[in-house]
Amino acid sequence: MREEAEQRLRRLRADYEVGQGKLAEVEQQALALRETLLRISGAMQVLEELLAEENGHVPTDRSTTVTVGE
16 A cells, blocks of 8 residues: 555656646746737837827827736
8 A cells, every 4th residue: 555655646746747847838938928918019009109190199098008917
């Protein structure tokens, strides 16, 4: 019985380490995606302001601006 429990514990520890590695990878991907969305949001804001200036007014409503959060 003890041998089986120790063997299971070793497998669980190995699975846990694999899971931690995958979680770190996904968290890094999420960070990269948030940064990309932030850049896109900034570019959208600049273009909206340029278009508004062309039309002769400065927008006061920022409802179309994308908010990037966690």
